[in-house]
Amino acid sequence: MRLSTDLSQRQRFSRDASIFEVLPEAVAQPTTPEELSELVHFAREHGTSLTPRNGGTCMSGGPLTEGIVVDMSQLNAVGEVDEHNRLWVGGGTMQTQVEAVAHPKRLFFAPYTSSRDICGIGGMIGNNASGEQSVRYGPTSRNVARLRVMLSDGHTYEFGPLTREELACKVAQSDFEGSIYRRMSTLLEQNADRIHHAYPHVPKNTAGYALDELWEGEVFNLARLFIGAQGTLGIVTQAQLKLTPMVGASRMIVVPIAGLSELAVTVQTMLSCKPQTCETFDHHTYELAEQYHPEDAKRAQSARGKHLVVFAVYAGADQVQADVQAGRAKVLLERLGREVLWVDDQAAQESFLLIRRKSFRMLLEHPQPTKRALAFLEDTIVPIAHYGPYLAALEEILAEYDMTYTYAGHIGDGSIRLVPLVDMDDPAAPERVMELERRVNDLVFAFGGSMSVDHGDGIIRTPYLERMYGAEMVALFAEVKALFDPQNIFNPGKKVGGTLDYALQHIRRGNR
Ligand SMILES: Cc1cc2nc3c(=O)[nH]c(=O)nc-3n(C[C@H](O)[C@H](O)[C@H](O)COP(=O)(O)OP(=O)(O)OC[C@H]3O[C@@H](n4cnc5c(N)ncnc54)[C@H](O)[C@@H]3O)c2cc1C
Structure with missing residues (x-):
């Protein structure tokens, strides 16, 4: 196993796509589960911590740590697709x-x-990631069948769906796994009412x-618990993915939105016809595309x-089926008085999809000298029904801060990606x-929403969990x-124990 304390290597792993920078004490690169297990024992004995890292594209600071970064890139074996379209892959496998x-x-x-x-x-x-097709197929949690996870005792356990009888057998075990099942099922039973009322009603x-x-x-x-846990409960060594058949044909419709009050009904109408994708981007994003992806901007010029x-893609076994679905949505939207553009050209x-996907990337890849x-x-x-008033209130708050920003998002689920441009040379900016x-x-809480959709709580949002x-x-x-994780060896400060002070101290200053 490679274990490096070299400064340049540690610096390489000190950033992700979040606003933070945290220098780790070392970077480990296990090549087998046995080596990973050695690391767990090492961390326990030496009072340090392990933070798994895969692509390092997290936007909440999830893979950043002052302890040891565990670069999972070597644990990336990919198996064979089975007859149920399931596939086992290593925890460091790239998409x-x-x-x-x-x-x-x-x-x-x-x-x-x-x-x-x-x-x-x-x-x-x-992070329980999701994307442009999650409106139909759900986030990662709905697309993972089973997990193998290394826990704090250095052993790997397999987690997946259990019947009540199977759970009873696990609970009866006298080992670490048994104690986890026992205490988790008791915790859920004793707090059922509290848990039932605590979570927001969002997709x-x-x-x-x-x-x-x-x-x-x-x-x-219990596999579900590790999804979205940001490596704070154990390290996923293998995952069995549920793969989805690709659709035969698709058709996109696009609706320009002049005022935010039109948004909620437009999206709800699109959703009533069961799209594969329902996404949005704003005029700032389009203007960036004109600069950096001019050909795409030209083809999507109805957004100018x-x-x-807001655009939706409808799928079918063939083009006729896809068109029938999209056609139904078009009729319903036109009845509401919306202009609907039928996108003939693949x-x-x-x-349109590329501009949406690149909304954040264009800002990252083309940094401005002063911003x-x-x-963050x-x-x-927030629930779709509140989207119009939520965005209007959000824009009012933003207007007080003299910031340019773009937004885009998986609007079909009700999630929006708002990214401001800030002068980080200004000492008051953090x-x-x-x-x-x-x-x-x-504001999000007042509208019954969540602050973390699929980017995790990380350093940025853990301090707000109590709010x-x-x-x-x-x-x-x-x-x-x-x-x-009784010794707090797995990704400390994320999900539990993160503070605003820590976040403030680790915001990366400057515009570079
Ligand atoms: C340009 C851009 C576009 C993006 N678009 C989207 C989008 O459309 N949808 C979306 O959901 N996200 C998006 N993201 C955010 C990010 O890409 C996703 O959250 C992604 O899932 C993170 O994967 P990663 O491999 O980079 O994970 P990392 O950044 O390496 O880690 C993410 C978290 O998972 C933990 N982790 C890593 N490996 C393991 C493991 N083996 N076991 C347990 N925990 C582990 C880490 O500790 C960390 O807390 C985008 C980011 C960028 C930069």
């Missing part, structure tokens, strides 16, 4: 490796993130631990000058960023953490 196996079989991993060429499966599990939420999703009907599934556009359809694109308001979700984040989070869920739920999260 592109999965695609290389799945696409020739006309299958794909449905949480199709905009970052899929640079992120990995362990990280997607860590996607990765704030805290998913205690509300461990029971699904009569099935108990519009406050924002290249134009791809251009930096900061991800990019992961909010405090302003934190203040703005608090105000926007409070979102209340002290009793946060105490439950701490209990879960202590049960799995």
